[in-house]
Amino acid sequence: MSTPTAREAEATQSAGRSAVQRRTGRWIDRWDPEDKTLWEDGGRRTARRNLVLSIFAEFLGFGVWAVWSIVVPQLPAAGFDLTVDQMFWLISVPALVGATLRIPYTFAVPVFGGRNWTIASALLLLLPTGALILTVGDSTTPFPVLLGAAALAGLGGGNFASSMANISFFFPEKEKGAALGWNAAGGNIGTAAVQLAVPLVIVAGAGVALDRAGLIFIPFILLAAFLAWRWMDNLSSAKADPRSFAVAVHHKHTWVISFIYIGTFGSFIGYAGAFPTLLAAQFPEVAIPLAFLGALVGSVARPLGGILADRVGGAIVTVGAFAVMALGAVGAIVALGSGSFPLFFGSFLGLFIATGMGNGSVYRMIPAVFRTSGGTAKAAAGCIGIAGSIGAFGGFLIPRGFALSTTVAGSIVPALWLFIGVYAVMALVCWLVYGRGAMAAARV
Incomplete structure (x- = not known):
């Protein structure tokens, strides 16, 4: 049996260093997207899988963030008596809350892990959707209660920051711009999707059923959390x-x-x-x-x-x-x-x-x-x-x-x-x- 040459031994050692090291909880302990060997030997596939699932979760976050923008114009038809100023408050307060949450959401990824926080942030969307379901079904709901429900929608705005922070750790510098561009655009489209779908859903059948604007999110939120749990990864190298x-x-x-x-x-x-x-x-x-x-x-x-x-x-x-x-x-x-x-x-x-x-x-x-x-x-x-x-x-x-x-x-x-x-x-x-x-x- 021949003895390995110095070059072969070095190559074997390099390959060992480049291999992705995984442990329970879908944690990756060694991740260096700039390592060409790691990147070509499954790294790119791992990064792209996390990107696709991140886009889906962020898409839902933007949709929840924007849902009140399309619900508010329908409130008068559902029997709500609101002033113009009150209606614009319901539209604007989710943006205020979402903007405030962006920096703390950025730090959540290194603290909890990108996969874990994607699961948590997706499930948190059940709060604003549940509040929407409970409040818009009764036209006697006081305005402060409506405003509180709308404020919870700001949780969806925070998702953008954590999603962008998470994906930035997965890609090498030469591909990071494109990955973040797709991630941002995919999330932004959630605003358009909810403004297209909600008016069609709430008027299906007789009357105006505004609670459906929240109900339609529930299965997709649960799906996003499941997909993240099953196929996304945490990076131990992702440090704030x-x-x-x-x-x-x-x-x-x-x-x-x-x-x-x-x-x-x-x-x-x-x-x-x-x-x-x-x-x-x-x-x-x-x-x-x-x-x-x-x-x-x-x-x-x-x-x-x-x-x-x-x-x-x-x-x-x-x-x-x-x-x-x-x-x-x-x-x-x-x-x-x-x-x-x-x-x-x-x-x-x-x-x-x-x-x-x-x-x-x-x-x-x-x-x-x-x-x-x-x-x-x-x-x-x-x-x-x-x-x-x-x-x-x-x-x-x-x-x-x-x-x-x-x-x-x-x-x-x-x-x-x-x-x-x-x-x-x-x-x-x-x-x-x-x-x-x-x-x-x-x-x-």
């Missing part, structure tokens, strides 16, 4: 690094990017939440199910924004997105003056597309900005978490803006003019900071 947030907090670009992201992602969430109610109020003769198209085109446009930013620079795409968003708002104002539904609807679809592309371009900008400005990868990672949380607060501000405008002026037009002014400021800030000098040369 609070220092990344501490470093990012002291970096000026974290706050500039967070301000800009309020305008892109915050607008997407805010308009997606308010759009069904706006259609019902401004054009009651038009079927509400059309509202799902706004969230759909915005979700699909997100990866396109990142791709275009890779080619021409994120700052240019983001400034262009703000310009289109402003034009869309102007078109909506003109449409309200002329009573033109096609112009109103088309203007908002253009606005949604621009928000989606802006989301993709801003996320693409973050690592380039910190690299060009001398920041660290740790600071860039912290910025992603902080900007994602702060940006989501726009989902609260936009519906509240519409509520205040309607209450004070009897129209959403003043709110739209205010948003146009904010977009102009954000575009100017983006261009002055990232569209000139070294940032422009680096095609940030």
